[in-house]
Amino acid sequence: MPASVSRVGRLICISVLIALLAACSSSGRRGGGYYLDDGPDAVPPANLDAVPDAIPKIEPFVAGTSKPYVVFGKTYTPDLSGGPYKVQGRASWYGRKFHGNATATGERYNMYTMTAAHPTLPLPSYARVTRVSTGKSVVVRVNDRGPFLNDRVIDLSYVAAYKLGMLGPGSAEVLVERITPDQIRNWQSAPAPNNVASAPEATAPPLTASSNPPRIEPQAPAPSRLIEPTPLPPPPEAPVQLAAAPSAPANVTATSPQASPSSKTAVAPNSMFLQLGAFADASKAHALAARVSSQIPAELGTSVRVDQNASNLYRVRIGPFASRDAAVQAVSPIQTSTGVAPSLSPP
DSSP states (O other), X not given: OHHHHHHHHHHHHHHHHHHHHHHHHTSSBOSSSSBTTOOOOSSOOTTGGGOOOOOOOOOOOOTTSSSOEEETTEEEOOOOSOOOOEEEEEEEEEOTTTTTSBOTTSSBOXXXXXXXXXXXXXXXXXXXXXXXXXXXXXXXXXXXXXXXSTTEEEEEEHHHHHHTTOTTTSEEEEEEEXXXXXXXXXXXXXXXXXXXXOOOOOOOOOOOTTSOOOOOOSSOOOOOOOOOOOOOXXXXXXXXXXXXXXXXXXXXXXXXXXXXXXXXXXXXXXXXXXXXXXXXXXHHHHHHHHHHHTTSOGGGOOEEEEEEOTTSOEEEEEEEESSHHHHHHHHHHHHHHHSOOOEEEOO
């Protein structure tokens, strides 16, 4: 009898140990896109819809972030070529666990600004991230390294993931396209709109030698699904014609009270558009264009158009505006009248 009790006791101890080990192994990443002990604040700010996209600009690379590095035995080589980059894969996000910590650039991570982490894009740089299932896109500033999970191509800030509608599932299939320096040079410099709410600042104690190191996800990597990079349309140096879609005209099918320029209308190189969305399905793009065409303020003197970009996405855009400053000033009235937050889009 004592021997039986002893064996039962040992079995119980082994079972408890196995359960503890299983719990430890699951405390890294869960099925979603963030750590088990990560996530949003208990009471996030109420103005997340008004947080504007990152505004691309030419910035010098941060020293020390441009050299090859090794994580989990895999070597990553930053791409400093300045050329186009386009990859489709899973995006995840990170939140309060890293809020206020140092990023790879030395800046503090702010989960309420439009930033992202990427393994090889230069730091800092800018990228457009489009959720494949919805066509919704955002522009983020890449200022951190990661993710190093086997199926992730980019880690988004909390607010960027919120604007793509992927907080709940934790991850989503996206298309990541670098905004090249040549494209950025075509954008006029202009201050951010004063009528768009700014993101709350991160609060954290001063960085010290004992501060948290840059984040590394505890899981071995594997190659992500890479799409052979195809050049994004370069910014026009002179007026160009917008390309037409194969199955439907790429020009506007729904217009505002003002006449809409056709796809053959020359567009000034310094002009700017406001993009409401991008869709793989042309019918969805035309439906959105038809809905908002009667909603945008007539005094803006602009029209709604649907055109197809190099990624075969149908973009719903308003414009052209004579300058970037004019487009920025139109962000608030368009968002108020249509309920859709537009993003800046060059010709």
